[in-house]
Amino acid sequence: MWRVIPQARGFREHALLRDGSWVLLRVAGPDDAPAVRDLLERVSPASRRLRFLGGVGQVSLAWVEELCQPPDRDRACLLAVWGEGEAARVVGVGNYVALPGRNTAEVAFLVDDAFQGRGIGTLLLERLAGMAAGQGLVGFEADVLAENRLMVEVFQRSGFQVRQALEGGTLHVEFPVSGSAAAWERAELRERIATANSLVPLLRPRAVAVIGASRDPDSVGGMVFRYALAAGFTGTIYPVNREASSVHGVRAYPSVESLPEPVDLAIVAVPADEAIGVARACVRAGTRALVVLTAGFAESGPEGAARQRELVETVRAWGARMLGPNCMGLINTDPRVRLNASLAPELAPRGRIGFFSHSGALGLAILSYAAERGLGFSTFVSAGNRADVSGNDLLAYWDEDPETDLVMLYLETFGNPRRFARLARRVSARKPVLCVKSARSSAGSRAAAAHIGATAQGDVEVDALFRQAGVIRADTLEEMFDVAVLLAHQPLPGGRGVAIVSNSGGVATICADACEGRGLSLSGPGVVDLGPLSGASAYERAVLEALSDPSVDAVIAIFACVAGCDPDAVARAIRRRRRGPSGGPGWPNRCCCVGWASRGPCRWPGTSAPSPPTGFPSRRPSRWRGPPSTRRTVAGLPAVPSSSTTWTPAVRVVWWRGGWRGPATGRWSRTRRGSAT
Numbered sequence: 001m002w003r004v005i006p007q008a009r010g011f012r013e014h015a016l017l018r019d020g021s022w023v024l025l026r027v028a029g030p031d032d033a034p035a036v037r038d039l040l041e042r043v044s045p046a047s048r049r050l051r052f053l054g055g056v057g058q059v060s061l062a063w064v065e066e067l068c069q070p071p072d073r074d075r076a077c078l079l080a081v082w083g084e085g086e087a088a089r090v091v092g093v094g095n096y097v098a099l100p101g102r103n104t105a106e107v108a109f110l111v112d113d114a115f116q117g118r119g120i121g122t123l124l125l126e127r128l129a130g131m132a133a134g135q136g137l138v139g140f141e142a143d144v145l146a147e148n149r150l151m152v153e154v155f156q157r158s159g160f161q162v163r164q165a166l167e168g169g170t171l172h173v174e175f176p177v178s179g180s181a182a183a184w185e186r187a188e189l190r191e192r193i194a195t196a197n198s199l200v201p202l203l204r205p206r207a208v209a210v211i212g213a214s215r216d217p218d219s220v221g222g223m224v225f226r227y228a229l230a231a232g233f234t235g236t237i238y239p240v241n242r243e244a245s246s247v248h249g250v251r252a253y254p255s256v257e258s259l260p261e262p263v264d265l266a267i268v269a270v271p272a273d274e275a276i277g278v279a280r281a282c283v284r285a286g287t288r289a290l291v292v293l294t295a296g297f298a299e300s301g302p303e304g305a306a307r308q309r310e311l312v313e314t315v316r317a318w319g320a321r322m323l324g325p326n327c328m329g330l331i332n333t334d335p336r337v338r339l340n341a342s343l344a345p346e347l348a349p350r351g352r353i354g355f356f357s358h359s360g361a362l363g364l365a366i367l368s369y370a371a372e373r374g375l376g377f378s379t380f381v382s383a384g385n386r387a388d389v390s391g392n393d394l395l396a397y398w399d400e401d402p403e404t405d406l407v408m409l410y411l412e413t414f415g416n417p418r419r420f421a422r423l424a425r426r427v428s429a430r431k432p433v434l435c436v437k438s439a440r441s442s443a444g445s446r447a448a449a450a451h452i453g454a455t456a457q458g459d460v461e462v463d464a465l466f467r468q469a470g471v472i473r474a475d476t477l478e479e480m481f482d483v484a485v486l487l488a489h490q491p492l493p494g495g496r497g498v499a500i501v502s503n504s505g506g507v508a509t510i511c512a513d514a515c516e517g518r519g520l521s522l523s524g525p526g527v528v529d530l531g532p533l534s535g536a537s538a539y540e541r542a543v544l545e546a547l548s549d550p551s552v553d554a555v556i557a558i559f560a561c562v563a564g565c566d567p568d569a570v571a572r573a574i575r576r577r578r579r580g581p582s583g584g585p586g587w588p589n590r591c592c593c594v595g596w597a598s599r600g601p602c603r604w605p606g607t608s609a610p611s612p613p614t615g616f617p618s619r620r621p622s623r624w625r626g627p628p629s630t631r632r633t634v635a636g637l638p639a640v641p642s643s644s645t646t647w648t649p650a651v652r653v654v655w656w657r658g659g660w661r662g663p664a665t666g667r668w669s670r671t672r673r674g675s676a677t
Contacts, residue, residue, distance in 0.1 A: 020198030021319030084317035094124030159186030205264035212269035213239030231340035262286030272296030283318035292324035327384025328360030351376015428470035497523030524549030
C-alpha cells in the first residue's frame with residue numbers, strides 16, 4: 001500500500017507479488033553495487049535498451065556505485081531481492097533523482113527478465129513515491145520508449161494521476177507522488193489479489209510433503225500423515241523421514257530434496273531447533289507454502305521469538321508463505337482437494353463456512369461441536385503464532401472464494417487492526433463475518449500472550465473496530481454458534497416485528513419479556529396461547545395467521561412437550577408454513593423446544609438443517625434493524641426495497657450486541673417480507 005515514508009534509510013519490507021510470492025524491498029547501499037551490476041549484465045540487451053533509452057553494451061561500475069549511494073533528499077535507490085545469504089540476488093532496481101531547480105524527480109526501473117510481469121515495478125514505484133513524498137518532493141517524471149509496453153502499463157495502472165505526452169518515439173510521463181484515492185484503490189486491489197493468490201499453494205496444493213512423518217502412531221508427524229491419507233487428498237502426499245523406508249505403506253524419502261517433484265505444501269513436524277533448516281531446504285527446493293506445527297517459538301520466550309524471526313525471514317526470502325508455527329494446521333473440504341493437514345482425526349463436514357482460529361486445540365474442539373449443530377466448513381485454519389499467515393490474509397482469501405458464504409473467527413489479538421477493519425468492511429458487505437474476541441480482561445490478555453506470544457488490545461477499542469467494520473460480535477462460543485446456525489439456515493428478517501405462538505402461557509410470557517428487553521416489538525397477533533394440549537394443526541393455523549400479518553417479520557414458535565406429545569408433527573406443520581409463497585426460503589422463525597431439545601438437536605423433519613433450536617424461550621432473542629429508507633415503516637422502522645433474491649455486494653446485515661445493523665452506505669436488498677438478504 002502507498003504511504004509516506006519519512007525515513008528512507010534502513011527501509012526494509014517484505015511485499016507480496018501478483019502471483020502470491022514474497023520479495024524483499026530494501027534501500028541500496030554501497031555494498032550492493034556488485035549485485036546491481038550483476039542484474040544489469042544478466043538482463044537481456046532488449047531490457048537494457050528499454051531502461052537506458054538506447055543501446056548500451058555495458059554499464060560502468062562507477063555509474064552503479066553512484067546509483068547505490070545511501071538515500072537523501074534528492075535521491076533514493078530501492079532494490080527487490082529474492083533469496084537469502086549467498087543465494088540472494090537482486091531481481092529489480094528502481095531509483096529517483098531530483099531534477100535541478102524543481103520540486104520533482106526523475107524515476108526509472110529495471111526488472112530481471114524472469115520476474116517481469118509479477119508486479120515488482122509497481123511495488124518499487126509505490127515505495128519510491130512514498131519516500132519522495134517523505135522528503136517533500138511533489139512529483140515524478142519519466143521518459144519511456146513508447147514500445148516499452150510493460151513500463152507504460154506500470155505508470156498507467158498505478159492509480160497515480162498520470163499525464164503523458166508523446167515526443168517522437170519517447171513517452172514523457174508526469175504525476176504527483178501523493179496518494180490519490182485512485183492510487184489507494186488500485187494498491188488495495190493489488191494487495192487483495194496478491195494475498196488471495198499467495199494462499200492457493202497453502203489451501204489448494206497439488207502435492208504435499210509431511211516432514212517428520214513417522215511410524216509412531218502417537219507422534220505429531222505420524223498422526224498428521226495418517227489423517228491426511230484418511231481424508232482422501234486428491235493430490236500426492238510424500239512422507240519424509242530420514243530413517244524409515246516407508247510410512248503407513250507409503251514409500252518415504254530421506255529429505256525434501258530427494259522427492260521426485262517439487263511440492264506446493266510442506267507440513268513441518270520436527271523439533272523447533274530443526275525447523276529452520278527444514279524450512280530452508282523446503283523453500284530452496286521450490287516449496288511455496290509451509291504449515292509449521294512445531295511449538296517452541298515466540299510463545300516460549302525471547303530465544304523462541306528470535307528463532308521465529310529467523311524462520312519467517314527464511315521463508316519470505318524465497319517467496320513462500322507459512323502457517324504457524326505452534327499451530328494445529330488447516331483443512332479444505334472441497335471435493336476437488338479434500339486436504340486434512342491438521343491434527344483433527346477426521347475431515348470436517350462439508351459446508352460453506354470459513355473458520356479461522358488463533359487457538360489450535362480450541363479450534364479442533366469447535367469443529368466437533370459445529371458438526372453436532374449441523375454446520376459444515378469450506379476451510380478451517382488454525383494460525384498459532386501467526387508469524388506470517390494471519391486472519392487478515394484469510395479474510396482476503398475468503399472474500400474471493402466462491403465456496404465460502406460465512407466467515408467465523410476466533411481471535412485473541414490483532415496484528416494489524418487497520419488492515420483488519422479495511423478487509424472486514426469489504427467482506428461483510430457480501431458475506432457475514434462472525435467473531436468471538438477473547439483476551440478481554442487483563443488475566444485473559446496475559447494468558448493469550450503466554451500461548452501465542454502476542455499482546456491483546458483493549459476491549460473498548462475492539463468493540464469500536466467491530467462496529468466500524470461491520471463484524472458480528474458474539475460474546476461466547478455458544479452464542480457464536482447460535483448465530484452461525486441462524487445465518488447458515490435462516491432468511492433474515494426485515495424489521496423488529498415478532499409474533500409468538502406457544503402452547504404455554506408462562507413460557508410465552510418469559511419470551512415476550514426477553515423480546516421487549518432486547519428491542520423487539522410484538523406485532524400482529526402478538527402472543528398466541530394455544531393451550532397445553534394443542535397439536536400440529538393448531539400450530540399450523542396460528543403460524544399462518546401470524547405470517548399473514550404485514551407487521552410481522554418473524555415468528556417464534558414455542559412447543560412445550562406435554563404428556564404423549566408428537567414434536568415431529570408440530571415441526572412439520574411449522575415448516576410447511578414457514579416457506580414463502582413460491583416454496584423458497586420464506587420467513588425466519590425460531591424453534592424453542594421446551595423439555596425436548598435436551599434429547600437431541602431440534603431439526604426440521606426430512607432435512608439435516610437445524611431450525612436454530614433453543615431449550616428456553618429467554619435465550620438471546622435478538623433485535624434486528626433495517627437501514628434508512630423512504631418506504632413505509634414496519635413496527636416503527638423503515639422497510640427495505642424488495643428486489644434481489646440473493647446475497648449481493650450491496651448487502652450487509654450485522655448482529656451486534658443483539659441487533660441487526662445495516663452498512664454505513666445504507667444499501668440493502670431484500671427478497672420478500674421477513675426475508676431480507
